[in-house]
Amino acid sequence: MGSKKVGNQSIIFQNPPFILAxxxxxxxxxxxxxxxxxxxxxxxxxxxxEKSWEKTEAKMLETALRGVADKAKVTVDSVDFVLAGDLLNQIISSSFAARQLGIPFIGLYGACSTMALSTALGAMLIEGGFAGQVLCAASSHHDTAERQYRMPTEQGNQRAMYAQWTVTGAGALLLAASGTGPKVTSATLGRVIDLGTTDTNNMGAAMAPAxxxxxxxxxxxxNRQPDYYDLIVTGDLGTVGLQLLKEILKKSNFPMGKNLSDCGVMVFSPKQDIHAGGSGCGCSAVVLSGYILNQMNSGELKKVLLIGSGSLHSPTSALQGESIPAIGHAVSIEIS
Amino acid sequence: MSNSNLRPPVINLTPEEYKTMVQRISPKPKAIKNAVLAFMVGGLICSIGQILINIYINYFGLSKVSAQTAGTATLILIGALLTGLGVYDNIVRFGGAGGIVPVTGFANSMVSPALEYKREGYVFGVGGKLFTVAGPILVYGIATSILVGIIYVLLRL
Amino acid sequence: MFANIIPAFIVGGLICVVGQLFMDLTKANIQPAHVLVSFVTAGVVLGGLGLYEPLVRIGGAGATIPLSGFGYTLAKGAMEGAQSSGLLGAFSGGVEAAAVGIAAAVIFGYLTALVFNPKG
Incomplete structure (x- = not known):
């Protein structure tokens, strides 16, 4: 057993990798x-x-991956691995984007938790000495996700009040063994939890227990308390899921303070008629790679815990009436 | 560094308790507002149908039954076009069942998957998906009508 | 010429309200397909029992334009077919009566799908 693992399911990085950009x-x-x-x-x-939304999503992911390398003034060829995932069948957006990059690719599926998962695994690769620089990314597109998981975009339908809106977006981070910037200091990889939610419109309810x-x-x-962090932010629980999370934690004798929020709640305004907030791999990816990183680099936030939330059902399992298993992966990011 | 397994913590909640909690917290549809909107939108679409039928009877000299059929066909055309223009999904978001239940909604349920899967080719994409929703409707409608016909025959014996 | 529009509005509106309540008050995950299938089947059954005919008489298009009206047309056709040519008519009557609607949906649906692309 490695000494870097602590407790049930957490990892502490002894040489925390830097998020260059x-x-x-x-x-x-x-x-x-x-x-x-x-x-x-x-x-x-x-x-x-592009000619199809699938092409657009792959292009978006490629843009984010190339963009982050440019921003960090690193050539794509000097990156050791790209870790990415998305929501489409056989994670085509990620592999199609990686096809254009020409560097080793590790495809991940963690549903909407993918950004936290790719960041955690990328940090582990660097910590273990297997890589010097890795790209971590995730993407989603509202229209490709609707096509796959729900119904045709032009089909008339009234969305439930607790339904969320898949974010169209791709976000990427460049992690490196040396440099400056916020550091990935620890990670807690999640277990698959299922409390029997079957309604695929109520993703927040499916994911909150995990x-x-x-x-x-x-x-x-x-062995920390919630006030250790300036911000504890979940991936895409939405308003309903966030409320449920607070209640579950309260019932489990671990109440949260005011520093708990959710990327899905932050990404849209209630005026945008999206009901319970944003969702999708892209949701936490764009909030982490944008808002959170900016706030950390400007010193507004010093310690952030991101818990990516993913629901691990498929359209087939949902049609067959199976309940929705879900997972949460946490990464803590700190800047000194 | 501690390396021991500490289990638990586990969340202190049974699936039954959670189900009640989810039902309490998830917002309900605004049933009364939705019903009023469905009434207005559905009523409006049917009125347009009635106006078309009246025109077909009075200006084209069609019989009542033919005018009804022609009116239905015209509304199907309108529903299909509005779906293609990307308008019909907004009508349903506003009017709910008022947009789904009339034949325009039937046209929408045919055109929308066909459009969506067009890139998958003209046989499986357009031709096949045209019947994603229309297929079940025809299956249940026609099968039940045959049953009704058979019962009718048996009752007359 | 306009006297029958208000009854069409009211009857059509009310039928749609039934659909809306079906969506809002029953279990989640009701999709338009479920509503449409239920309505067409209900229309056939009510048509077969002779209960839909009065609605058509009062509401005109208000009863024929909703998909339950399509079911009513199928049932009416099947019964008329059964009356004129027995068992064979029970099979052919419904589809014959609804043929224009089905054909219109197929051709208009196909052409629209060819011309347009989804907007999202």
Missing amino acids: GYNIVGPKEGEGPLKDSYDQIMKDTYNG VADTILNHFQDL
């Missing part, structure tokens, strides 16, 4: 949201000149 690209709706100033690129429409489980274990494993 972050880069993101979002769709027009996200570009009108409250975090609009934190995006590197805002697309004019959801196609962005996130709560990861939070409880993170704080026990590292």
Whole structure:
């Protein structure tokens, strides 16, 4: 057993990798949201000149990956691995983007928790001495996700009040063994938790127990209290899921303070008619690589815990009436 | 550094308790507002249908039954076009079942998957997906009508 | 010429309200497909029992334009077919009566799908 693992499921990095830069690209709706100033690129429409939304999503991810390397003044060829994932069948957006980059690719599937997962694994590669520089990324596109998981975009349908809106966006981080900037200091990898939610429109409800489980274990494993962090932010629970998370933690005798928020709640404004907030791999990816990183680099935030939340169902399992298993992966990012 | 397994913590909640909690916290649909909007939108679409039928009877000299059929076909055309123009999904977001239940909604349910999967080719993409929703409707509609016909025959024996 | 528009509005509106309540008050995950299938089947059954006919008489297009009206047309056709040519008519009558609607949906649907692309 390695001595870097602590408690049930956490890892402490002894030489924490640096986040040299972050880069993101979002769709027009996200570009009108409250975090609009934190995006590197805002697309004019959801196609962005491509013939299909799938092509657009792969292109977005490639743009984010190349963008972050440029920003950090690193050539793509000097990067050891790219770790990326998305929501589409066989994670095509990621592999199609990696096809263009020509460097070793590790495809990940953690559903909407992918950004936290790729960051945790990227940091582990560097900590273990297996890589000097890695790209960590995730993407989602509202229209490709709707096509795969729900129904055709032009089909008339009234969305439930607790439904969330998949973020069109891709975000990437460049992690390196040396440099300056915020550091990935620890990670808590999640367990698959399922409390029997079957409604695929209520993703927040499906994922909240898994996130709560990861939070409880993170704080026990590292023997910390919530006020250790300036911001504890979940991936894409939305308003309903965030409320549920607070109640679950309260019932588990671990109440949270005011520093708890959610990327899905932050990414859209209630005026945008998106109901319970944003969702998708891109949600936490664009908030982490944009807003959170900027706040850390400017000194507004010093210690942040991101818990990426993913629901691990498939369209088939949902149609067959299976309940929705979910997972939460946490990474803590600190700047001194 | 501690390396021991500390389990638990686990969340202190049974699936049954969680189900109640989810139901309490998830916002409910605004049933009354939605019903009023469905009434207005559905009523409006049917009125347009009635106006078309009246025109077909009075100006084209069609019989009542033919005018009804022609009116239905015209509304299907309108529903298909509005779907193609990207308008119909907004009508339903506003009017709910008022946009789904009339034949315009039936046209929308045919055109929208066909559009969506067009890039997957003209046989499986357009031709096949045209019947994603229309297929079940025809299956249940026609099967039930045959059953009704058979019962009718049996009752007359 | 306009006297029948208000009844069409009211009957059509009310039928849609039934659909809306079905969506909002039953379990989650009801999709338009479920609503449409239920309505067409209900229309056939009510048509077969002779209960839909009065709605059509009062509401005109208000009863024929909703998808339950499509079901009513199928049932009416099947019964008329059964009356005129027995068992064979029970099979052919419904589709014959609804043929224009089905054909219109197929051709208009196909052409629209060819011309337009999804907007999102």
